[in-house]
Amino acid sequence: MKFGVLQFPGSCDEVDAVEAARNVGDAELIWHRDRDLRGAEAIIVPGGFSYGDYLRAGAIARFSPAMESVIAFARDGGLVLGICNGFQVLCEAHLLPGALLPNVNLRFTSRQVELDVVRGDTAFTRACAAGQRLSIPAKHSWGRYYADEATRRAMDESGQVVLRYAPGHNFNGSVDDIAAVRNDAGNVFGLMPHPEHAVDELIGGSADGLSIFESMRLAVEGTHA
Amino acid sequence: MRARVLIRPKAGILDPQGVAVERALPALGFAGASNVHVGRLVELDVDDAAQLRPMCEKLLANPLVEDYEVQLLDDGG
Numbered sequence: 372m373k374f375g376v377l378q379f380p381g382s383c384d385e386v387d388a389v390e391a392a393r394n395v396g397d398a399e400l401i402w403h404r405d406r407d408l409r410g411a412e413a414i415i416v417p418g419g420f421s422y423g424d425y426l427r428a429g430a431i432a433r434f435s436p437a438m439e440s441v442i443a444f445a446r447d448g449g450l451v452l453g454i455c456n457g458f459q460v461l462c463e464a465h466l467l468p469g470a471l472l473p474n475v476n477l478r479f480t481s482r483q484v485e486l487d488v489v490r491g492d493t494a495f496t497r498a499c500a501a502g503q504r505l506s507i508p509a510k511h512s513w514g515r516y517y518a519d520e521a522t523r524r525a526m527d528e529s530g531q532v533v534l535r536y537a538p539g540h541n542f543n544g545s546v547d548d549i550a551a552v553r554n555d556a557g558n559v560f561g562l563m564p565h566p567e568h569a570v571d572e573l574i575g576g577s578a579d580g581l582s583i584f585e586s587m588r589l590a591v592e593g594t595h596a
Numbered sequence: 597m598r599a600r601v602l603i604r605p606k607a608g609i610l611d612p613q614g615v616a617v618e619r620a621l622p623a624l625g626f627a628g629a630s631n632v633h634v635g636r637l638v639e640l641d642v643d644d645a646a647q648l649r650p651m652c653e654k655l656l657a658n659p660l661v662e663d664y665e666v667q668l669l670d671d672g673g
Contacts, residue, residue, distance in 0.1 A: 427658055434655075463658070470661045472605075477612050517609060517661060544610070 372591045374398040374584075375411025377441065377457075379432050384418035384454065384567060391567035394581055395588040403435040412591045413450040414441050416457030418511075418565060428471060428513045429459030438464060450494055450587055451559045455511055458561030466559045467552055468526060469518030474511070475544025481510035483576070484564050485537035486550050493533055493553055494590035495560040498582040504537060505579040507564040514563040516545035516552070523547060529555050534562060598669040599642055603657045604635035635662075 374392035378385045378400045385400060392398035392415065401408060403421075408414065421432035432438060438460065445451045445466050453461035461467045474480060483506055491501040499505070518526065523546065526532055534551035541548045543563065551562035566580030605611040613634035621629045638656050642648060648666045657664040 426655070430655060430658070470658055472609070472661060473612060475610065475612050477616060515610075519660075544612075 372396040372412045372588055373410060374413050374415055374587075375401045375408050376415045376417055377401050377403060377437050378417070379403045379419065379421035379435065381421045381423055382417050382419035382456070384456075384565065387565075388415045388417045388454065388567040391570045391580065392584055394570055395584045401437055403432070403437045406436045406440045408437075408440050408444060413452065413587050414444060415567075416441065416451065416453040416460050417567070418455030418457060421456055421460065424456070424513070427459075427463070429456060429461075429463040432456075432460045433463040442466065445554075445559050448556065448558050450590060452495065452583070452587065453559075453561035454565055454567060455509075455514070455563050458563055459513065461559060461561045467554055467561050468522050468531070469516055469552065471513055471563070472515040472517050473513050474515055474542070476542065477512075479510070479512035480542055482508070482542065484509045484540040484542070484550075486534045486540070486562075486564060487537050488533075489535055490530055490533050493560070493586070494557055495551075495553065495583055495586050496533055497589050498585040505534070505566075505569075505582070506577040507566055507569045507580050508575070509542075509564040511543070511563055514543040514545070516543075516549045516563070518546065518549075526552065531555065533560065597642055597645055599640055599645065599648055600667040600669055601638040601640070601648065601652060601656055602635060602665045602667070603638065603652075604633055604663050604665075606661055606663050609661055 389398040486505045488503040535548040566583040569575045569580030614632040618632035652664045
């Protein structure tokens with residue numbers, strides 16, 4: 372299968388995302404001005420500081436030509452993974468519920484976090500088991516997930532909370548310890564921690580992030596079968 | 597036409613910047629300041645004031661987490 376990884380001015384994790392995806396398939400970069408997703412079967416919106424994060428993180432990237440194509444791709448059921456700034460972009464694009472706000476500690480924080488898998492039956496976690504704990508790095512200053520109470524209730528009912536910060540790991544102050552959410556249809560997924568930085572024990576101390584990419588491969592190749 | 601858009605965190609959503617400023621004030625000897633909130637100010641010239649509200653909804657503010665207020669300023673003309 373083939374992943375397409377968006378690249379905005381200010382992206383900084385797109386190459387790691389390509390390398391991570393290549394553990395399970397083919398991957399190439401898609402420049403933000405490019406409307407052609409070039410046959411990608413899954414899209415990754417990577418981390419970084421797209422368009423300088425001016426105004427609000429992700430607010431301007433959401434209107435880029437490539438994102439217009441990604442929004443149409445998502446509406447057609449295509450798999451879209453947003454990591455860190457990519458998660459912010461997907462929320463700004465209303466492909467995911469809620470918004471990301473400044474960390475409660477007001478600091479840029481870079482640390483390893485542990486995440487509890489709430490659901491192991493989604494297109495992004497089917498290589499995991501519910502209850503499994505993943506160790507993945509996080510590095511951001513604008514990662515406090517927020518959705519109002521009515522939205523959270525609807526998300527709970529439709530099983531849209533996929534990962535939660537393990538006790539003691541919710542450093543950014545996300546509501547209900549929510550670390551990763553999916554849309555109602557189940558084909559769009561976002562999280563602040565970086566699975567693409569945890570694909571090799573030798574340099575990341577953990578390869579737990581691989582399971583996200585492997586899950587996407589299983590989801591895509593399953594739909595081909 | 598000159599316009600000013602004031603953008604604030606929605607009431608009820610934790611505003612850590614406001615909290616930090618509120619805590620800093622007494623440390624500098626300014627007593628009695630409370631309910632501090634930190635927002636954003638956007639000033640712009642527009643040909644059509646009717647576009648300001650859609651601009652806010654679509655880009656200048658995130659209505660999920662922010663309230664905005666549009667003020668039209670005297671353009672001196």
